Amino acid sequence: MKLAGKVALVTGAGSGIGQAIALLFAAEGARVGVADFSEAGGNATVSQIRAAGGDAEFFRVDVSRSAEVNATVDGVLQRWGQLDILCNNAGMGVAATVVETAEEDWDRTLAVDLKGVFLGCKYAIPPMIAHGGGVIVNTASVAGQVGVLNRAAYCAAKAGVVGLTKSVAVDYVGQNIRINAICPGTVDSPWIQKILSAQPDPVAERQRMVERQPMGRMGEPAEIARAALYLACDDSAFVTGTALVIDGGLTAR
Ligand SMILES: NC(=O)c1ccc[n+]([C@@H]2O[C@H](COP(=O)([O-])OP(=O)(O)OC[C@H]3O[C@@H](n4cnc5c(N)ncnc54)[C@H](O)[C@@H]3O)[C@@H](O)[C@H]2O)c1
Incomplete structure (x- = not known):
């Protein structure tokens, strides 16, 4: 078990990639805070983890809201006394070129996909440091590496996630915080x-x-979860500030 004794918080864990990460981390021994704004999705993930003998709890959160992210981190600390791993995974997207993008859609995409990662880091890093360190895995996208047709706000937000990941990596490397991005x-x-x-x-x-x-x-969500597991566990002890592309070669050509 690669995450025995660890406590993880995964946002957007009620569906898709986040759910796959939560299930895999629990199977690897972590106690998992399942955070999502979908109660049905989040509770479904918690039920699956508990049915397999794991320990999980649902936290309802809109990752773009500072007070809710703060309360979620506090909830994890109250429940388990520590937070070792944070996966800032919740995300959304709007299909539009820069000219077609409505300002509200731009603001919402940046608020969820980029500010949500900022808030997660802001509130999780102090208790991680107090406990001796921690690991953060941010879900960016190949859209943070190359231009994807018709996804102006999404590409900007995900490129921002890659930049923020590198910035946090250099700021906190001395406090035993590792942070990396995955780019599915x-x-x-x-x-x-x-x-x-x-x-x-x-x-x-x-x-x-x-x-x-x-x-x-x-790709399958479980294939992305295995990359998140690599970055969350000690197998990647010398890796920080990187953006790991998992795209079946999509951006290689
Ligand atoms: N599916 C892909 O092809 C793909 C590719 C690259 C990156 N990604 C990224 O992976 C992440 C997960 O995507 P997915 O494919 O699993 O999508 P999904 O829609 O299946 O799951 C996203 C989850 O995030 C939750 N969520 C959305 N906004 C939220 C908010 N403001 N606060 C809390 N929870 C919120 C949703 O309720 C949902 O449960 C996203 O960040 C996405 O940008 C996905």
Whole structure:
């Protein structure tokens, strides 16, 4: 068990990649705070962890709201007395070019995808330091590395996550905080299903997405979770400030 004795907090853990991270971390021995603004999703993740014999609790949070993120970190500390691992994973996206992007959509995307990561770090790092150190894994995206068509605000936010990750890494390396980002490519989560169902021809659009994958398939949430596990455990003890791309070769060509 790679995370025995650890306490982890995973945001956006009620669905997709975050749920896969929460389940894997619990299977590796961590007690897991499952944070999401979806109560149904969060409770489903907690039920799965408990059914497998693990320890988890749901925390309802909108990661863009300072007081709620602060209260979630406090809730984890009250429940388990420590916080060793934070995964800032909750995210959202709006499909639009920069000209088409409504200002409210820009503000909301940056608030959830970038400010949410800032708030998570802001409130989790002091108790981590007080306890001797900790690890943070931020879910960025290949959209933080390259331009993705029609995703202006999302690309800006995810590139911001990569920059913030590097900044925090250098600021806190002396206090035994490691922080890294993961940059998934196209992953077959409920997020993608939502995008597809908004298309006039979801089947054809899925086919188009699959065809642009060098491996001829999308990633699975569990494959992204294994990268998060690597960055969260001591296997990556010499790794901080990096952005690990897990995209089946999408951005390699
Ligand atoms: N699926 C992909 O192809 C893909 C690719 C690259 C990066 N990502 C990133 O991975 C992360 C997870 O995406 P996913 O595919 O699992 O999506 P998903 O929609 O399946 O899950 C996202 C979860 O985040 C929660 N959430 C959204 N906004 C929130 C907020 N303000 N506060 C708290 N919870 C909130 C949702 O309720 C949901 O449970 C996101 O940051 C996303 O940008 C996804």
